[in-house]
Amino acid sequence: xxxxxxxxxxxxxxxxxxxxxxxxxxxxxxxxxxxxxxxxxxxxxxxxxxxxxxxxxxxxxxxxxxxxxxxxxxxxxxxxxxxxxxxxxxxxxxxxxxxxxxxxxxxxxxxxxxxxxxxxxxxxxxxxxxxxxxxxxxxxxxxxxxxxxxxxxxxxxxxxxxxxxxxxxxxxxxxxxxxxxxxxxxxxxxxxxxxxxxxxxxxxxxxxxxxxxxxxxxxxxxxxxxxxxxxxxxxxxxxxxxxxxxxxxxxxxxxxxxxxxxxxxxxxxxxxxxxxxxxxxxxxxxxxxxxxxxxxxxxxxxxxxxxxxxxxxxxxxxxxxxxxxxxxxxxxxxxxxxxxxxxxxxxxxxxxxxxxxxxxxxxxxxxxxxxxxxxxxxxxxxxx
Amino acid sequence: xxxxxxxxxxxxxxxxxxxxxxxxxxxxxxxxxxxxxxxxxxxxxxxxxxxxxxxxxxxxxxxxxxxxxxxxxxxxxxxxxxxxxxxxxxxxxxxxxxxxxxxxxxxxxxxxxxxxxxxxxxxxxxxxxxxxxxxxxxxxxxxxxxxxxxxxxxxxxxxxxxxxxxxxxxxxxxxxxxxxxxxxxxxxxxxxxxxxxxxxxxxxxxxxxxxxxxxxxxxxxxxxxxxxxxxxxxxxxxxxxxxxxxxxxxxxxxxxxxxxxxxxxxxxxxxxxxxxxxxxxxxxxxxxxxxxxxxxxxxxxxxxxxxxxxxxxxxxxxxxxxxxxxxxxxxxxxxxxxxxxxxxxxxxxxxxxxxxxxxxxxxxxxxxxxxxxxxxxxxxxxxx
Numbered sequence: 001x002x003x004x005x006x007x008x009x010x011x012x013x014x015x016x017x018x019x020x021x022x023x024x025x026x027x028x029x030x031x032x033x034x035x036x037x038x039x040x041x042x043x044x045x046x047x048x049x050x051x052x053x054x055x056x057x058x059x060x061x062x063x064x065x066x067x068x069x070x071x072x073x074x075x076x077x078x079x080x081x082x083x084x085x086x087x088x089x090x091x092x093x094x095x096x097x098x099x100x101x102x103x104x105x106x107x108x109x110x111x112x113x114x115x116x117x118x119x120x121x122x123x124x125x126x127x128x129x130x131x132x133x134x135x136x137x138x139x140x141x142x143x144x145x146x147x148x149x150x151x152x153x154x155x156x157x158x159x160x161x162x163x164x165x166x167x168x169x170x171x172x173x174x175x176x177x178x179x180x181x182x183x184x185x186x187x188x189x190x191x192x193x194x195x196x197x198x199x200x201x202x203x204x205x206x207x208x209x210x211x212x213x214x215x216x217x218x219x220x221x222x223x224x225x226x227x228x229x230x231x232x233x234x235x236x237x238x239x240x241x242x243x244x245x246x247x248x249x250x251x252x253x254x255x256x257x258x259x260x261x262x263x264x265x266x267x268x269x270x271x272x273x274x275x276x277x278x279x280x281x282x283x284x285x286x287x288x289x290x291x292x293x294x295x296x297x298x299x300x301x302x303x304x305x306x307x308x309x310x311x312x313x314x315x316x317x318x319x320x321x322x323x324x325x326x327x328x329x330x331x332x333x334x335x336x337x338x339x340x341x342x343x344x345x346x347x348x349x350x351x352x353x354x355x356x357x358x359x360x361x362x363x364x365x366x367x368x369x370x371x372x373x374x375x376x377x378x379x380x381x382x383x384x
Numbered sequence: 385x386x387x388x389x390x391x392x393x394x395x396x397x398x399x400x401x402x403x404x405x406x407x408x409x410x411x412x413x414x415x416x417x418x419x420x421x422x423x424x425x426x427x428x429x430x431x432x433x434x435x436x437x438x439x440x441x442x443x444x445x446x447x448x449x450x451x452x453x454x455x456x457x458x459x460x461x462x463x464x465x466x467x468x469x470x471x472x473x474x475x476x477x478x479x480x481x482x483x484x485x486x487x488x489x490x491x492x493x494x495x496x497x498x499x500x501x502x503x504x505x506x507x508x509x510x511x512x513x514x515x516x517x518x519x520x521x522x523x524x525x526x527x528x529x530x531x532x533x534x535x536x537x538x539x540x541x542x543x544x545x546x547x548x549x550x551x552x553x554x555x556x557x558x559x560x561x562x563x564x565x566x567x568x569x570x571x572x573x574x575x576x577x578x579x580x581x582x583x584x585x586x587x588x589x590x591x592x593x594x595x596x597x598x599x600x601x602x603x604x605x606x607x608x609x610x611x612x613x614x615x616x617x618x619x620x621x622x623x624x625x626x627x628x629x630x631x632x633x634x635x636x637x638x639x640x641x642x643x644x645x646x647x648x649x650x651x652x653x654x655x656x657x658x659x660x661x662x663x664x665x666x667x668x669x670x671x672x673x674x675x676x677x678x679x680x681x682x683x684x685x686x687x688x689x690x691x692x693x694x695x696x697x698x699x700x701x702x703x704x705x706x707x708x709x710x711x712x713x714x715x716x717x718x719x720x721x722x723x724x725x726x727x728x729x730x731x732x733x734x735x736x737x738x739x740x741x742x743x744x745x746x747x748x749x750x751x752x753x754x755x756x757x758x759x760x761x762x763x764x765x766x767x768x
Contacts, residue, residue: 190626190649191618197650198615201657205607207591223589231582231615234575242574248680263677265574266581273585293647296632325709 011068013061013097013104014038016146021117022099022139025132031117035143036104037061037096040080041088043149049384050149051086051375052140053095054157054164057232057288058280060103061095064088069279078363085372090379091153098164099139100131100287106139108212108283125283126212133160133295137167141175151175153384154375158182158360159327160288163295166335169316170297170308178378180317180371183324183360185331186305186338187296192326195235196289199228203282212283225282226273233272238323238356298338305338316346317374319367321359347374395452397445397481397488398422400530405501406483406523409516415501419527420488421445421480424464425472427533433768434533435470435759436524437479438541438548441616441672442664444487445479448472453663462747469756474763475537482548483523484515484671490523492596492667509667510596517544517679521551525559535559537768538759542566542744543711544672547679550719553700554681554692562762564701564755567708567744569715570689570722571680576710579619580673583612587666596667609666610657617656622707622740682722689722700730701758703751705743731758 013036021031038061043050053063053076060067064074064081080086086093097105108128112120144152155168155176162184169179188196203209206224214220234242246265298305316339320332329350339346351367353359360367397420405415422445427434437447437460444451448458448465464470470477481489492512496504528536539552539560546568553563572580587593590608598604618626630649682689700723704716713734723730735751737743744751 187632189623190630190632190647191621191623193632193647194618194626194649194653195615197647197653198611198618201614201654202586202589202611205586205611206589227582227586227589227611230585231579234578234582237575239573239575242578246574248571248574248577248683263574263577263581265578269578269581270585299632 011104015104016143018142018146019117022135022142024129024135026130028129029115030106030129031113033099033106033139033142034104034110035096035099035106035139036101037094037143038063038065039095040064040093041091043092043147044384047149048151048153048382049091049379050144050147050152051091051093052144052152052155052168053080053086053093054140054155054161055095055098056157056159056161057292058229058276058285059161060101061097062103063093063095067279070275075361078361079368079371085368085375086156087372087375090384091375094144094147096140096143098136098288100128100136100284100291102281102284107281108287109281123215125215126286128283128287130294131287131291133163133167133291134171134300136291137164137171140164140168141172144175151177153382154178154180154378156180156182156371156375157184159184159357160292162327163292166297166308169312169314170300173312173314176314177382178315178317178375180319180374181335182319182371183321183327183357185327186298186308186335188293189331192235193293195231196293198231199289200286202227202231203286209282212286214282220277221282222274222277225277225280225285226270228285229276229280230269230273233269235326236356236358238325238354240323240354241356241358244354305335306341309339309342309344312342312344314344315378316344317371318346318348319351319360319370321351321353321355321357321364321367323354324357324359326357395488399488400527402526402530403501406519406526408513408519410514412513413499414490414513415497417483417490417523417526418488418494419480419483419490419523420485421478421527422447422449423479424448424477425475427476427531428768430768431533432535432537432766433475433763434528434531434536435475435477436528436536436539436552437464437470437477438524438539438545439479439482440541440543440545441676442613442660442669443545444485445481446487447477447479451663454659459745462745463752463755469752469759470540471756474768475759478528478531480524480527482520482672484512484520484668484675486665486668491665492671493665507599509599510670512667512671514678515671515675517547517551517675518555518684520675521548521555524548524552525556528559535561537766538562538564538762540564540566540755540759541568543568543741544676546711547676550681550692553696553698554684557696557698560698561766562699562701562759564703564758565719566703566755567705567711567741569711570682570692570719572677573715576619577677579615580677582615584670584673586611586615587670593666596670598666604661605666606658606661609661609664609669610654612669613660613664614653614657617653619710620740620742622709622738624707624738625740625742628738689719690725693723693726693728696726696728698728699762700728701755702730702732703735703744703754705735705737705739705741705748705751707738708741708743710741
């Protein structure tokens, strides 16, 4: 399992490896199964202060430290650290790379194994099984058990991380004192599926993708993955944020051309695309976007979203952002209605922000105070 | 100019050819210049009943008859025909393929000419000059003059067609009795530029594009153009329209997979992409999207949109659709405010529709009645 295969960068991730593997929703068992993770802060003696942070589509376990491939700050340093809402002085924070990811957890980039768990000397690639958000959560549950934690103080996540927080509460209700699904929804909408499909089509259209076997020539489908990132990036921003950041500003040149990037927004997007391919695996992108598309918590419970939470004792904190059009407030409200119908303990806040979906990652003081207060209240209740 | 070059389909379009060519905003003169067009109805003796219909990004002059390449009905047969709002029994309707297009007007697919107007035996490709919406309108003006019409009863268009209607009113105010810009804006927003840029990146990433010289190998960049069409198509629909059409319905198979289209919406989008490449030229797509991105009517008038219309006697009919997020109602309202500031005669209607930007092309009885009434009122006024 530890063999990395060219052309992927070698990073020595902290991992827990489960030799018996994991039974997946698709019916297949993947073994062994590795979960790469990072922790921040200290687990208390009662093992009652653990908070699991779940990452979004292109995130990873490097929440609050420089990224090993890009050197950039952790993706949620705005909110996680000493004295911050996700307070490393008080909580023991865990973040695992999702199953299907490309930062050390078992996924398309890792070495393929046969049914006896023997390495086959090549990456999984597109032979990696289709996985679900619930599979990701089951993998995290193995890690949490492995760390000797029987109940999490909280599961917190935005976007696809929020889907995981919901799935945790629905699947392992006794293991989750509190759940904070942020900027998310109980199912992926038709429009979001459509945007994901454009990204997949872009990757699969790139001749370098080679039906997923791009490692054979040591060349990644950079163009396709870059286009996928570009279109996704637009959906993460609001029209207002794009206009504020770039408006219609031209990049110096006033000459009319259609071959070069003349608007700043174009240059920015192309940059986003080209840097993304240095850290992310195209087959992981296919795997994880598909898992998001499959996510439909109501459908997992006979078409009744409230049934997913009936009888739950988990406390919920639901937050949305007013300019988020990828996971709009209407989706959070539908979730809150179902939680209310299940007589769950739920608080909901819509944060006024013009930053779009990305707002959950950025400096949003009202959001930070609300989430920090919710967690602190839960910790007080448990005597943490 | 009439030489078509493989691999493009040969269609004998009706064209007007202007040997002296057209001076473009970029400073270059393109000569000769051809404008392919279709007309419907009969020009009256006073030549006062001509209505110019301007098409959108991927439209063409085949408004109300089967498309010569696809055999599909004309793109605006919902509204144009005998007894319809664009009434062929009363008006003489003209629609021209835009400059830069690929259905017979001078554009990247047509034979390149040198400064003396001599054919060079190869298509323009990416040597085609950058053009603007104003260049398109100037080309149309040449056609309208050629047809012996000194004043149009109206210029009507949706989306990019609406940009042309606005540009007509601003550039040739004495030649336009009425203008109906529909589902459009006085400039292209940062978000719209960003979506166009994704489409261009997809085309340019396709190795078959070959820096625009794809005709040399007789193979078009179908994959890239298809991805461009897919992402654009999402922006033409509303979330509600996508959900109503497809929801999260699976295509038969329940097996988990990420290699095939499992959701109906995916299959639909891939189909949209693959049929589009049979009728549209990739270099035209690059040229025309760039012209849309450049469009900024206020900037053409010293930063003051009202200045574009000051003193105008043209009557305006502005319409938007409530679920259109590509050209939202806020953009139409900004346009109406500028027209009011210019003391123009303007009526504005926001049509309640959940069909998104595409609504302007579809059966929308309230919209049809409003536009038909506006045109009939103008015609009555002129004694047509």
